[in-house]
Amino acid sequence: MRRSLHDISQEINQQLLPSYPTPNTTPDLDRRRRTGIPEFVLAATKPADEVMDLLRRLADADGRALATRCPQPTIARIQERLSGSYEVVIDEEACAVVVAQPGCQLPRAGGQIGILTAGSSDGPVAAEAAVVAREMGAGVVQARDVGVAGLHRLVAPLEGMVAAGVDALIVVAGMDGALPSVVAGLVDVPVIGVPTSTGYGYGGEGVGALLAMLQSCAPGLVVVNIDNGVGAGATAALIANRMAAARAGQR
Amino acid sequence: MRRSLHDISQEINQQLLPSYPTPNTTPDLDRRRRTGIPEFVLAATKPADEVMDLLRRLADADGRALATRCPQPTIARIQERLSGSYEVVIDEEACAVVVAQPGCQLPRAGGQIGILTAGSSDGPVAAEAAVVAREMGAGVVQARDVGVAGLHRLVAPLEGMVAAGVDALIVVAGMDGALPSVVAGLVDVPVIGVPTSTGYGYGGEGVGALLAMLQSCAPGLVVVNIDNGVGAGATAALIANRMAAARAGQR
Amino acid sequence: MRRSLHDISQEINQQLLPSYPTPNTTPDLDRRRRTGIPEFVLAATKPADEVMDLLRRLADADGRALATRCPQPTIARIQERLSGSYEVVIDEEACAVVVAQPGCQLPRAGGQIGILTAGSSDGPVAAEAAVVAREMGAGVVQARDVGVAGLHRLVAPLEGMVAAGVDALIVVAGMDGALPSVVAGLVDVPVIGVPTSTGYGYGGEGVGALLAMLQSCAPGLVVVNIDNGVGAGATAALIANRMAAARAGQR
């Protein structure tokens, strides 16, 4: 006696109204061409099969595809099902998965970015930013655990990055969110602050860090939302790749 | 030695005070006649047996009854117990269940509404709005994944809906909540915005989307609470059914 | 020695970059045709001369133009400057001004709406909704001071409005924001709740009222932002005018 409600309503709709195709989730395959940033799959709130299906369609069209915030079962299922026909690489710290056509290399857009983290809990967000930037063809140098409670650790890696010619810096920090302000007061590279959802108590879950970055007294600092490694990595790579193209006389 | 505290207190009450009947949850069977919207059962916070009991009483009185936000065990229990004597249809995306007397058809009030979603995570809320509108006798056309990050996907389905004569539009969007403003700036149909609890970080859980809709610069936009597909579907169907009655000369 | 910085930068820009015309504020003259709602001028944050200029351009194109939230000096200036060439009418309770070409009548779209207020402080917001609806050609009936602290005052005017055939109800309430829920539980007309920025202490400034309306247990209720009489009036008139056209066989 059980029929799908959807079926019944579909029938009625078909009698009443012209029908528009309402396909399931469709990746925006044109996005990389239009905006320089490919479509990534945010896996956290999608069923494993929908993630897998999107990755396959993106990889078939584009060569490579990236899913972020993958729950462990989603990762397991992708590896089990797709590793026969695609190259599947896992970034465990970032909970990210890349699915690529066999032999398809990472692009080399030439941009170079730097990523600094304040504490060890900021690692996964930094890793997410890094994998996004790499999928966009940018090179990434990282330095960890250089937060303001021990500023002596900051100078050497920061100077090294600048000397190496990074064109954008991502500074990942939770709790007091002070590191991005300090860095933006020291260098002439655009800085993207990423607050992380560490910290407890009032202003925890990254709120204190976000507010501190929005309130920064250092004017070269821009911000993305809490834990938004994807947005930071994509914007940093966009800037750095554009710089590389300019240097190469392509822009 | 264990007696119910309730029993003991009942006794005392009966000695002390006149007693008022305090039945368990009573469905408001008169609501459809009074307000044009039947009583729906919000299952999320009720025990499965209470949901089942309410559905049965509503279906016996009204022919059909709808429960929304049903936990999986509640759905299973309803199907197991009620599918012998009633027609039980499940809307899996909406987590909704309809229980109907055998042979009882969906009403046909004649109204027609359109539902647009910005992203794939908005699907369940749109489905909830759709099932509510259908139970009120309205026809529903939907278009998915037409959010502002790729506006080129919006125009065709929106024009189609308007041409088809929908009398109310529901626009479901999470994260930045920008789609309802864009739609309300393009058409002369009343638009109901539904923020959804997608998004993470600051303003996540739908708060950013709700605020953006409340702040909309497009004056034909009204709003319901985060994830409130029931309210949006009921109001849209109320408007559209009223229009159909007007066209039919019944109002 | 003082030159305008703008002039200097303009020169430089003209040498460096092709120039795009960046006119001052432009009214969206096409909006009424596209969305059924004309462009209104929000005067509160604009200089008096900009308001006057916008009203003149809108009135020249459309016959009539409405400015809301007019500071007293803006009203005085408009009256002084424009009342020679235009008909200028002031709605003092709403702080609104209509500028019309001489002889240009209010449109008669045929829709009819009702407006209820909970307390006397809700008057100006109700007046704003009313003037907007009238400018869109809808008729308006109002009842004042029918809040839930004395529910006996509510029934007669509400029944009267429904009997008179209003097709949308606006319910304006501050403080506890309870009236819209009560009304939406009694009638089969779509209800638009407008919280007002009355009340003091916690949840004051309309926040408590907004939250109560968003949390309403009555499913036929939709909401606009605090004090947003314009949005409520425009949507109610849009619905009611559409109904009138349907009755007249025009839709």
Added chain:
Amino acid sequence: MRRSLHDISQEINQQLLPSYPTPNTTPDLDRRRRTGIPEFVLAATKPADEVMDLLRRLADADGRALATRCPQPTIARIQERLSGSYEVVIDEEACAVVVAQPGCQLPRAGGQIGILTAGSSDGPVAAEAAVVAREMGAGVVQARDVGVAGLHRLVAPLEGMVAAGVDALIVVAGMDGALPSVVAGLVDVPVIGVPTSTGYGYGGEGVGALLAMLQSCAPGLVVVNIDNGVGAGATAALIANRMAAARAGQR
């Protein structure tokens, strides 16, 4: 090799400083005499054994003891361990447990209170208020499901309660929190509003209800925190018992 850190530090402390007895949680056995309200045990955040120990000590001193917000395993453990030597009664809706010396009756202070709930989800909080009031010797009449979305259900039980002579009313409501304002506008009995953590979306978890009650336009309404059935029941019983004593010439 494992020793308790506590032991080690105790030793050191004993050498360094005079020692103050720092017993474990001590019930305030004097509270009933001082404030008219006995000490209740809030079980939610305490280990089962600590709850059991407190109940036993209170029951030994006072005859009876009440624990509220008992997790299921705590209830099971209490029943298993204490029902041999004490009378153990469970209030399942309130998740409360009373432990009494065998034969110890509920006190009869003579006060009478009324409890109204807006919706079925408000039941457990009302039950908590009721059990607290009964343990303080007050009689309780209840009416359920009389929320503002169907006001016709409210009048009869409310009139009945007033006629029966209740001296305090508790009105429990979630979501829009409108019922306490309506009740306080109708009767001359002090009303205690209790917001409940029902509702979802913005203002959910009881926040909208709390704000609406704090903003109430009905001046005879006072409020306790979200879900605070204990506070409401205790204050209502305090008032009602005082009234009973006054009538009996004891105050």
Added chain:
Amino acid sequence: MRRSLHDISQEINQQLLPSYPTPNTTPDLDRRRRTGIPEFVLAATKPADEVMDLLRRLADADGRALATRCPQPTIARIQERLSGSYEVVIDEEACAVVVAQPGCQLPRAGGQIGILTAGSSDGPVAAEAAVVAREMGAGVVQARDVGVAGLHRLVAPLEGMVAAGVDALIVVAGMDGALPSVVAGLVDVPVIGVPTSTGYGYGGEGVGALLAMLQSCAPGLVVVNIDNGVGAGATAALIANRMAAARAGQR
């Protein structure tokens, strides 16, 4: 050329729709009989003439009338216009005005309440509660400046009040809002906490005080909104007057 927009719209409405009388603000003259609390006039957001008109109508019907939160010009105007025909008394600390028919005495309902303030900034709110209670016929004893930063000042006045037989206590406190919890832990009288909008920085404007009172660990404490002296005074007097009637055998 200037005509009132209201006039024009009235005409149209009269042609279109049956007209409902929409008088200006109407005092709820029945409220005292129904709820035991007369209608008070909240003057802060009303024009002076509207306040004066309401006071006159209430005083003519009831003998006496009270306006609270009166701006200085409103007070001046009332005194100037009404002191010829009515007795006008000003409570400067509370910014309240009483208008009474000549010779009309304060009622004597017999209830007695106590009011405690934590600091000197809490005075005006306490004064508002006091004047409300007196207008309802209750007697009031007050003690000032007994906050928790110097607890030694609290005991004597509190004991005195209890000995004098007050039946309800109002405790007014801003900043940390700690005093009501302390008082409710010491006495067996119902306590109404009133947070005041003193304090600066985070949790200032009374928010910290309100939250502390809602979170109180003392179960006999109920709360009204920040600065709501009217609500506290009315509820306290309602309780105390009821007690007096009970003692007198009238209830």
Added chain:
Amino acid sequence: MRRSLHDISQEINQQLLPSYPTPNTTPDLDRRRRTGIPEFVLAATKPADEVMDLLRRLADADGRALATRCPQPTIARIQERLSGSYEVVIDEEACAVVVAQPGCQLPRAGGQIGILTAGSSDGPVAAEAAVVAREMGAGVVQARDVGVAGLHRLVAPLEGMVAAGVDALIVVAGMDGALPSVVAGLVDVPVIGVPTSTGYGYGGEGVGALLAMLQSCAPGLVVVNIDNGVGAGATAALIANRMAAARAGQR
């Protein structure tokens, strides 16, 4: 015809109830002895005459008295009225006034504290902390404008302070509130962070700074409320004076 309402109510009270002396604001003259911190007068919300009266009573009892947050007219009035009989010194940056018996010297408790400010807007709060500490007999060294956007300015003054033997540091910072965390990570002196209400936009008014300090990853940091220079100065001086007494063998 105008009589004070207070007078009338007083009469009634005197008939009804025993009267407790309710003097006006009373300074807590015992506080310095009990807590090591004298009573200061917070002038912002008190009438000038009340401030003056309190200062006089405190100076007569204690030799010296301090009022903070003095509005300009209050300062003028104090100077005009009191400078004949007392020594009146004004701290313009802090908006503070000291009134002392002629010849009464600042106490010399021997403690030494350091105060650092991040930006120039933090000056008045630092000045308030300084004047409080000096009135408690502590010496104060200050360094200005050493915020994290230019960390090179911090090291020299910080090292100097530590070398000079300060026993408590106050670090005043608005906007991102990062400086206290940096300082607490560098030195072994207890650090009190004071957020200031500078900054605009989200997290402005000191909220971002407060949250950043509460979330600090440097464990030797404690915090007072936004702009609370009095609390910071008093606690720092309490610590430093205690240290001085210990060194002098007095504790």
Added chain:
Amino acid sequence: MRRSLHDISQEINQQLLPSYPTPNTTPDLDRRRRTGIPEFVLAATKPADEVMDLLRRLADADGRALATRCPQPTIARIQERLSGSYEVVIDEEACAVVVAQPGCQLPRAGGQIGILTAGSSDGPVAAEAAVVAREMGAGVVQARDVGVAGLHRLVAPLEGMVAAGVDALIVVAGMDGALPSVVAGLVDVPVIGVPTSTGYGYGGEGVGALLAMLQSCAPGLVVVNIDNGVGAGATAALIANRMAAARAGQR
């Protein structure tokens, strides 16, 4: 008798402690060299004379200096005092003032940026961003009033800007904050969103706009705080100037 408290405390300090020079506000003259962004003077919270003094010292060292958020009296005073010896240019829309040594030209760093505004109230913030970028040597093209309520106005200016080769886009929007997301979904240029403090009601003052931008589904979007035109202009110019240097082979 009146001596400066500061003088007195200075004396004491000099006896007690070594003294550190605590000059008044010092501009960070090295910032341009270190970070590519010169020190700007935020005039809003500083006395006019302090602003003037800072501008003079910066202009003497650097050739030019910029003050933002200048109150009208500050502007008047600067013009009166400095226009004899310096070139003083006023940007009225931005409330900004540039003070330059006579003949000192704007630098030409070669970068080009675009600025879009959603509505007319966003003009001043856009003007602030523009003046900052120009002072850093970047060229600026602007388009106004292209918000999402009339998207047809957006395409032409956006395409023009991209064709002209801007290397960074600033999108300024209040209320629903939707425009930056739409733009970032259309182009491959990094986009900096600036929420503005327009809008009223809930989420007003720019909060709704900020949250919508932080929640954007378009990954190439970064954000600065509400009304932070300085931060947006500085970062955009930093990126664009770096691109110009790369094209010129200088990086």
Added chain:
Amino acid sequence: MRRSLHDISQEINQQLLPSYPTPNTTPDLDRRRRTGIPEFVLAATKPADEVMDLLRRLADADGRALATRCPQPTIARIQERLSGSYEVVIDEEACAVVVAQPGCQLPRAGGQIGILTAGSSDGPVAAEAAVVAREMGAGVVQARDVGVAGLHRLVAPLEGMVAAGVDALIVVAGMDGALPSVVAGLVDVPVIGVPTSTGYGYGGEGVGALLAMLQSCAPGLVVVNIDNGVGAGATAALIANRMAAARAGQR
């Protein structure tokens, strides 16, 4: 076919850019010397093996190491793996673990602190503060369950602590957070308030307690974040140890 994404990116990085060592989490071994407070390991958000590794490295360098907020599996794993080579002591109430080289004693810095808790739920936070202080060599006296709802329990232990010469007091309180204000008004010892995340409803999770402490009217009170026992213990021990050194003539 599965290779680590990290490996691949490393290769690319090595070709593109000079490499900076990016070791895993590094403890700041110099912190104790620099700030007087050793590095503690916050275990809650770290994998068990990382916690264990950090403890081992800290204990090897410093003799002893402390991890706080240890999940049960982390404790089990540490005990299993490290108790062979180190002394492992568990503080069950605080969820803390100390790992020490065999025979390594607690330091004896000589400071003495007192810890008071308001209710039994505050125990774990107090225990965390205690273990931190002991690891820094301070002695600790505690008194439990002395909250303001029964103030008579407070005096004896507080007087005892002061008589014993504690140099800093930690007062731990949730819910209304009133106890620290009361204590700071009674003694001349610096008081550190620690709000705890007890309490439910509005202002629950410690927010009400934090705000009450920030708003305290007692000026000798400073605050740390909700549940931050580590910060309170470290600062209190820092102060007390400094005092002990001063008494011993070492500072």
